[in-house]
Amino acid sequence: MMIVVLSILAAFALPRLFDFSKDSRIATIKGIGASVKSAASIAHSNCMVDPGCDHSSPSSSTTLEGQTISMQYGYPTANASGIGLAVQVESDQITTTIELMSGWNWTIMYVYSIQDNCKVRYVHQTVEIITTGC
Numbered sequence: 677m678m679i680v681v682l683s684i685l686a687a688f689a690l691p692r693l694f695d696f697s698k699d700s701r702i703a704t705i706k707g708i709g710a711s712v713k714s715a716a717s718i719a720h721s722n723c724m725v726d727p728g729c730d731h732s733s734p735s736s737s738t739t740l741e742g743q744t745i746s747m748q749y750g751y752p753t754a755n756a757s758g759i760g761l762a763v764q765v766e767s768d769q770i771t772t773t774i775e776l777m778s779g780w781n782w783t784i785m786y787v788y789s790i791q792d793n794c795k796v797r798y799v800h801q802t803v804e805i806i807t808t809g810c
Contacts, residue, residue, distance in 0.1 A: 701790050701810040708765055708788050709796045709805040715762035716801055719745050719752045751801040754786040759798045763788075 722738045723729035729738040731750030738745050743761045745752050752758035760772060765788060775785045775797070789795035793809025 698810055701794055702807045704770075705788075705790055705794055705796060705807055705810060706805060708763075708770070709803055711763050711765060712759060712788070712796055712798050713803045715764075716752055716759060716798070716803070719747065719759075719762045720750050720801070723747050723750045748800060752798075754784045754798055754800060756786075759786050 719738060719740060720731075722740055723731050723736070726738045728736075729747055729750075730736045731747070734748050736747045736750075738747055740762060743764075744757075745762050746755070746758045747753065748758070752762045755774065756772070765772075771789050773787045773789065775787050784799070786798045787795050788798075791809060793806055795806050797804040797806065
């Protein structure tokens with residue numbers, strides 16, 4: 677009888693007690709955030725030394741690994757042809773979208789998300805990691 681009770685506990689209670697899926701989602705989104713920060717820094721550095729990239733212009737470009745990255749004031753733009761090409765995150769579990777943030781003016785943000793409120797937002801050289809919904 678004791679073996680039956682322990683078997684039931686092992687089958688149902690232990691997996692719920694040790695659910696690491698939230699931790700893995702948080703680690704994934706933090707990793708994507710670090711990739712976005714790194715890609716933005718690399719593209720910015722490349723733009724600073726690239727004579728064809730004007731880091732003082734709202735519309736310029738630089739080339740990284742054969743990809744033409746659209747730039748805005750020396751940093752990748754917040755879209756697929758900017759930070760999207762610089763980062764090159766590919767997964768069927770991660771969605772990329774464009775969001776608008778209101779404030780003094782409307783700002784375009786490029787967003788990598790696993791689920792609601794578990795995402796990375798990129799806005800012109802700024803990266804925000806949100807893990808409240810992971």
